[in-house]
Amino acid sequence: MATETVLATAVSNGVGKACCKSGPGYATPLAAMSGPPEKLIYVTALYSGTGREQPDYLATVDVDPNSPTYSSVIHRLKMPYIGDELHHTGWNSCSSCHGDPSASRRYLVLPGLISGRIYAIDTMTDPKAPSLYKVVEPKEISEKTGLAFPHTSHCLASGDMLVSCLGDKEGNAKGNGFLLLDSDFNVKSRWDKPGHAPKFGYDFWYQPRFKTMISTSWGAPKAFSKGFNLQHVADGLYGSHLHIYKWPEGEMKQIIDLGNTGLLPLEIRFLHDPSKDTGYVGSALSSNMIRFFRNSDDTWSHEASVVVISVEPLKVENWILPEMPGLITDFLISLDDRFFYFVNWLHGDIRQYNIEDPKNPVLTGQIWVGGLLQKGSPVKAVREDGTTYQFDVPQIKGKSLRAGPQMIQLSLDGKRLYATNSLFSAWDRQFYPELMDKGSHIIQIDVDTEKGGLSINPDFFVDFGEEPDGPALAHEMRYPGGDCTSDIWI
Numbered sequence: 001m002a003t004e005t006v007l008a009t010a011v012s013n014g015v016g017k018a019c020c021k022s023g024p025g026y027a028t029p030l031a032a033m034s035g036p037p038e039k040l041i042y043v044t045a046l047y048s049g050t051g052r053e054q055p056d057y058l059a060t061v062d063v064d065p066n067s068p069t070y071s072s073v074i075h076r077l078k079m080p081y082i083g084d085e086l087h088h089t090g091w092n093s094c095s096s097c098h099g100d101p102s103a104s105r106r107y108l109v110l111p112g113l114i115s116g117r118i119y120a121i122d123t124m125t126d127p128k129a130p131s132l133y134k135v136v137e138p139k140e141i142s143e144k145t146g147l148a149f150p151h152t153s154h155c156l157a158s159g160d161m162l163v164s165c166l167g168d169k170e171g172n173a174k175g176n177g178f179l180l181l182d183s184d185f186n187v188k189s190r191w192d193k194p195g196h197a198p199k200f201g202y203d204f205w206y207q208p209r210f211k212t213m214i215s216t217s218w219g220a221p222k223a224f225s226k227g228f229n230l231q232h233v234a235d236g237l238y239g240s241h242l243h244i245y246k247w248p249e250g251e252m253k254q255i256i257d258l259g260n261t262g263l264l265p266l267e268i269r270f271l272h273d274p275s276k277d278t279g280y281v282g283s284a285l286s287s288n289m290i291r292f293f294r295n296s297d298d299t300w301s302h303e304a305s306v307v308v309i310s311v312e313p314l315k316v317e318n319w320i321l322p323e324m325p326g327l328i329t330d331f332l333i334s335l336d337d338r339f340f341y342f343v344n345w346l347h348g349d350i351r352q353y354n355i356e357d358p359k360n361p362v363l364t365g366q367i368w369v370g371g372l373l374q375k376g377s378p379v380k381a382v383r384e385d386g387t388t389y390q391f392d393v394p395q396i397k398g399k400s401l402r403a404g405p406q407m408i409q410l411s412l413d414g415k416r417l418y419a420t421n422s423l424f425s426a427w428d429r430q431f432y433p434e435l436m437d438k439g440s441h442i443i444q445i446d447v448d449t450e451k452g453g454l455s456i457n458p459d460f461f462v463d464f465g466e467e468p469d470g471p472a473l474a475h476e477m478r479y480p481g482g483d484c485t486s487d488i489w490i
Contacts, residue, residue: 024105025095025482029272029335029489032095035412038479039064040127042108043442044086045076045464045472049425050436054469055079056086058110058121060128061442061462061477063418071460073467075129079119084112085425088476090153090161092120092183095487096208097157105482107133107185109161111150113424114225116141118150118163120185127480134185142169145190147179149221152203156248157490159183162191164215166201171222173237176201178215178250192245196252200239206247207270208490210277210294213245216265227430230321233285238264242281242292244300254299261286261307267330271337271358274489278358280308280331282342287311287326289342291358308361309353311344314373315382324372324379329423330407334414335484339364339449343405345423346431347371348391350405350445352454364452368393369443370421371404372431396443396461403432403440409477410447410484417445417454422473439464439471 026032041063046056060075079086090109097103108130110119116138123130142148147165154162161181168175176198178191192198200217207213217239218224223232232238240262244254258265263285270279277294281302289309292302311326326344333340333355340361343350348371353361372379374393381389393401403421410417422428422440429436444460447453465471478486 023097023100023103024093025098025487027098029337032412032482032487033335033414035481037413038411038416039067040480041409041418042089042123042130042478042480043420044089044110044475045440045467046084046086046425046475047469047472048083048085048114049429050471050473052470053082055082056084056112058086058108058130059474060130063444063460065459071462073462077121077130077132079112080132080135081115081117083115084117085114086110086475087113087424088152089478091155091482091486092161093159094155094482096155096490097159100157100159103159108478109153109163111153111163113149113151116148116150116169118181118185123480136181136185136187138169140187141165141179144187145177145179146175147177147190148175150179151201154204154206154488157208160188161185164201164204166218167221171220171225173200173220178204191250192252193250196245196250198243198252199241199255202266203268205268205270205279206488207274207277208247209274211247212294212300213247214268214292214300215243215245216268216281217241218264218266224424225426227426233263238285240265242268242300242302256292256300256302258283258290258302259304261288261304262290262302265290266328269331269333269485272333272335272484272489273337276337280333280340282328282331284327284329285325287313287328287344289328289331289361303359308359311347314347316373317380317382317388318378319372332408332410332485334410334449335412336414339414339452341408341410341417343408343419344371345404345406348374348393348404350408350417350419350454352447352452354452365448365454367445367454367456369405369419369445369456370401374401394456396456396458399441399461399463401441401443402438403428403435407476409479412483414449415447416457417447418477419443419445420474420477422475425473428473435471435473437471439467440474441465442474442477
């Protein structure tokens with residue numbers, strides 16, 4: 001297939017809801033593991049914050065090893081505006097709607113974190129060449145709900161979509177909350193009840209069998225959008241809380257303060273088995289993986305005295321601080337709830353843990369695929385005796401790996417892990433300025449699901465430094481049929 005670039009223009013749907021014997025996705029997480037192998041990945045790619053006056057776009061990447069265009073971008077859907085900062089994505093419908101034969105996984109929900117727009121992308125008409133269906137404008141969202149800075153989206157069994165919004169249009173955290181869209185992307189209302197807004201917004205996950213939704217905390221948009229300033233943490237512009245909501249009513253019933261062990265809790269995941277009442281949250285700045293769980297009285301707690309995994313900061317030289325945190329910016333759980341994987345964006349490694357005993361994860365794989373401490377970098381780690389060291393990071397197809405691993409996505413069968421390396425343009429520029437000139441990349445890690453272990457696939461490397469309009473930043477990845485970070489089972 002020839003490489004294509006198209007400019008998105010909104011079109012009418014023109015097709016009614018699909019009818020089939022069952023709805024989208026899979027009946028259970030284990031059933032999803034037997035789904036077909038991925039052949040395409042949709043990736044948010046952006047020029048926002050890079051200095052290039054080009055619109056962000058959705059890249060379609062060929063990940064079928066039997067295809068002649070394997071390991072390349074085969075289509076680019078440009079957004080109609082400049083400056084969106086495309087970030088996270090979700091679906092209009094997923095496995096939570098599997099019991100509804102009228103539902104179909106057709107639209108990718110694509111928020112612009114900085115612009116406040118939300119794009120509805122039609123991936124069903126031509127999965128290799130998605131098209132723009134609709135744009136939800138920030139003015140409408142703000143006027144009807146007071147919300148701005150849309151981030152995470154999840155589909156609901158009702159057919160509606162829920163989107164976390166990180167502040168008001170001025171960038172204040174106090175204006176954050178949750179936006180409810182109907183099945184055709186019309187703004188309905190805020191989901192959180194009046195007076196029940198979280199302290200800060202970011203990610204969320206719901207577990208209907210326990211009538212609970214839990215959301216996490218990044219920070220105030222007016223702070224994080226300018227780059228990271230440690231003083232802003234002390235000033236209270238970043239969060240350390242989990243917000244426990246009554247599901248689906250939108251009433252906050254509890255706030256958990258993670259304290260210094262949980263500074264900047266970003267991604268949150270329950271175990272996929274909907275009968276399980278436990279999960280994990282990744283604290284970015286503290287670099288801890290923290291387990292949360294339900295108590296017998298239906299309140300929720302976290303393991304406060306001993307976190308399940310702590311990534312110790314490294315003593316370093318030639319850096320902005322004397323110690324460098326790992327910065328856990330993303331993690332995910334395999335569909336069988338056997339393993340979780342997380343990244344240390346600054347240190348540069350990806351880790352695999354066996355979590356068959358959720359209280360006691362066991363390290364089973366670790367690989368360095370970038371970071372500030374790779375050989376050749378001016379930054380060095382310092383041992384207790386004063387000697388220094390760096391990590392070996394391999395090349396792929398003759399290309400050096402840039403920045404650190406950031407967003408990850410796992411194949412349904414759990415055997416292939418994909419990683420991008422852009423976090424957020426302002427933070428990329430601050431910590432990895434080379435990305436502005438050289439762009440992002442996607443790599444693929446082969447996973448040993450029997451004994452554990454990670455190894456690089458030497459045949460897969462998608463270089464966003466060679467894009468037609470100049471080097472671009474690649475962030476979140478989605479499969480057309482859903483994945484372990486988009487789908488929730490009820």
